[in-house]
Amino acid sequence: MNPGENAMKIGELAARTGVSVRSLRYYERQGLLTPLREANGYREYSPLAVETVETIKLYLNLGLSTEEIAGFLHCVLKNKEAFCAEVMPLYRSKLEEIERQIVELSQIRLNLQQRMAAMQQEQMESGTTERGTAELENS
Amino acid sequence: MNPGENAMKIGELAARTGVSVRSLRYYERQGLLTPLREANGYREYSPLAVETVETIKLYLNLGLSTEEIAGFLHCVLKNKEAFCAEVMPLYRSKLEEIERQIVELSQIRLNLQQRMAAMQQEQMESGTTERGTAELENS
DNA sequence: CTTGACCCTGACACTGGTGTCAGGGTTTAT
């Protein structure tokens, strides 16, 4: 009945979450995870740590950095997301950033597609003018 | 009439192309640019170097790396792109990569939008169940 | 001869999460 009854060590947490031992230590250094220590210095994780790590994975997959996650993880672990004031502005700016990136990539895609089409044209026609690297200027 | 008549030094090339001196030296180390050297060790660029740098910029803007560019720059500087065999496969794989990235970002965008919508819902309704971080799972 | 504007090389920093190695302790089972 004492606390730490079914605590686990880092290897087990890694196995349960699919996150490498290396990454778990990194998350700790970033302030996302704060395990107790056994007398021998080994990290001691409560069963709740599994949920915490899953939550961290979820936010990392959204493109948030560990530093950003650190700003609200504590809150979302005990409340619904909607009641953590830090989350919404972060989502907003992240969404804008993602959209900027999509626009940028779309422009590159268009440029590539046009250049490829032009190349195939020229290979068909095979041979009139010379030099032509810079006419489809750029993004 | 001797060669090097209107050659320029690195600072002038940087000014004409808008590329930093630092980057010009980097391009050289990557094998993209091979200026002569004056007796004092200064780099000596022919006027053609301006075009070369513009071409490099163009390909960098397409998302190609200096290493990739090095593989075909020589060819495209003297022929039309269409006649450089290395270019098309590179464009193809780059296009695929870009499209993968766009898909990935689009998924994140959707996930963010859904979470934001859900948060606003919950704030309206304000208050029934508890805990809800992981229901819109992830990308 | 001095000042200032150029030029040279080499090297570290940054981004950010992860792999991996070195060098060393602990625990458990045989």
Place this chain on the structure above:
DNA sequence: ATAAACCCTGACACCAGTGTCAGGGTCAAG
């Protein structure tokens, strides 16, 4: 007591292009 399987910390590498600093030449104008 020894081997195997864990655990610990600290540090370098990666990607890739750019900024920036240190420490030092070169050259032209005053």
